[in-house]
Amino acid sequence: MKKAFLFIENQAFNTLLELAVRTKERGYTNLLIFRKMQPHEKEKLNEYERRHQHPLFEQICEVECWDFNSLRDLVEDMAGKQPLAGILTISGLFTPDGLLGASVAQIASEKGLPSQSVDGLYRSNNKYLTRDALRHAGLQTVDFGLATEETSLIEHARRIGYPVILKPVNGCASQLVIKCENEQDLLQGYRTALKKLPQSIYRNLYSCTHQFTDKKGNLITFDPLRTMLVEKYIDGPEASIEIVATESEVIPLLVHDKVLVSEGDRVVYEHLLVVPPVRFTPEELENMKQYAIEVAKATGIKNSLCHVEIRYDKQSGPQLLEINPRVGGMLVTKSLETMIGFHALDAMVDLALGSFQPRPYPCASDQYGMFTLYPPHAGYFERVEGLDKLNRIPGILSSTLLFPEGTHIHGDDEEVFLLMCWVKAETYEEIQDIYEQAKREVRFHVKKEAPAL
Incomplete structure (x- = not known):
């Protein structure tokens, strides 16, 4: 009997579809436990199935409750009908019913399947427990x-x-x-x-x-x-390190230099990242990679991609801002693919199947960058001007508007990536110039809305 791949997810719909296409192509039957789908999500799934003339998921169970016992009962029922090859969640964040990633890891472990670490997921999703784990391991931490x-x-x-x-x-x-x-x-x-x-x-x-x-x-x-x-408070230049933790080892993949970061009243904004890094010596880069490895080991993460954010203090060296047991946001997956030939979504599937095979990851020397443009404030996104001019700027490889015109967007108390761009140039200075041109060309019209009483 053909084996099934089970997705348990409550957020990342687009990434979910991309992953499901991959498991389908590998010959697995896809099963899904998901929240209630929005109309536009149903239409996107239907569009795929009309185009390919076969279902992407053989069974979809929409749920409102994410507590461990309910999930385990659902998985037990599905596994009784078809053997499972792997179980995967994407974001795995806290819900009102518990830490979803930890529940999925526990269920996978009980079924004898490759799993993340329940302990590691709690210690990397809870920032207090992260600091406590570093202190216990004797690592540098504020x-x-x-x-x-x-x-x-x-x-x-x-x-x-x-x-x-x-x-x-x-x-x-x-x-x-x-x-x-x-x-x-x-x-x-x-x-x-x-x-x-x-x-x-x-x-x-x-x-x-x-x-x-x-x-x-x-x-x-x-x-x-x-x-x-x-x-x-940690001072110093900021960087992020993408790593992969297998069952037994932790491997650094790529370092992004966050060359433009600003601190708002209630939010820290990442504007421009470049790769390879431009502000760190080879010794500092090696220190950051080794520190990221030790951080991941201290938290106990396994079978997971990880995103480690640090600031490099000139006196004490790398200092952790946070660690996330998932791949970084913005265009990090694009960067991993371009710079080291690492396909993050394929790796997520491989880790869930227990088939991930690490290899050397030499980094390309060409200078790339990614940047995001933020909305001026939260409200009703009426329209955007200047995208045609933006896309004609030399060096712009792609631009993505993440929210369609005519929708409500947030952005007063959190990072909201409204427009993301992937660029290439000869030098970091040229990439920074492209970013400055983009800021001049693009205008977001966002209508403020009256605050709720």
């Missing part, structure tokens, strides 16, 4: 604390020393990352965050109260709607 109310908030900040950073313990998209220079900033930032978290576009992540043990064995209860991580 001082930090868990603020559950204003008294502990102030105590941690005074011990750490200003400036400090406030961030949600399980946040994403740099949402509500707040730099505080003094106690007044600290209290204002904390109160603002606690007010905004329940209304944020990621509120389903933050509504997951969960318990997990630190490395000393202390059981900690995390309520992300009422808790913020406090940590020492």
Whole structure:
């Protein structure tokens, strides 16, 4: 009997389809546990099936509840009808019912299939547990604390020393990352965050109260709607390292130099990244790669792509900002394919099947870059001007508008990539010039909307 590949996912629909095409081409039957599909998602799936005249998924189960026992029962029912070759989730983020990635990993492990590490997923998705794992392993990490109310908030900040950073313990998209220079900033930032978290576009992540043990064995209860991580502010140039963790080893793939990063009131914006890096010596690059390997090992991640963000302090060397047990965003998958011939989606399938075979990954020497243009604020996206001029700029290889005109977009408290570009030039300076030209040519018209009462 033909084996099935099971996807369990609640967010990344487009990536899900791309992965399912790959498993279908490998001869597997696709099964899917997914949230209720939106009309445009159903139409996209139907369009694929009309074009290819066969279903992409043999069975689709739409669910509203993501708790472990319900998922396990569904998987047990599916596995009783057809043997499973692999189980995969893409984002695996927190839901109101638990950490989806950890539930999927546990289910895969119980079925005797390759799986990620439940422990590693908690320690990489919860930023407090990440810091705790690094400290326990003796790796460089800034001082930090868990603020559950204003008294502990102030105590941690005074011990750490200003400036400090406030961030949600399980946040994403740099949402509500707040730099505080003094106690007044600290209290204002904390109160603002606690007010905004329940209304944020990621509120389903933050509504997951969960318990997990630190490395000393202390059981900690995390309520992300009422808790913020406090940590020492890290200065220095920023970079990200893409790595792959197999069952037994951790392999660095590619370093991106985040040459233009800005800090808003409540968000950190990544504007321009280049590869190969331009601001680091060979020794510093090697230090970053080795540090990323040790960070991944400390958290216990396995069978996963990983995205490690660091700042390079000239005195202490690489310092972790965060680690995510998934491939980086923006155009990182394009960069991996171009620079080292690494196909991230194929690797995700291979890891879930237990068939991933590491190899050397020499990096091309040509200079590439990726940049994003952000909306001026949240609201109704009326129209965009200048795309025709943008695409005629020499060096622009591709441009992607991520939100169609006529839709509501966010962007006041989190990174929202509205337009992404992939570029090539002879030098970093030329890439920066292309970025500056793009900013001059493109205009987003976003109508502000009245705040909810």
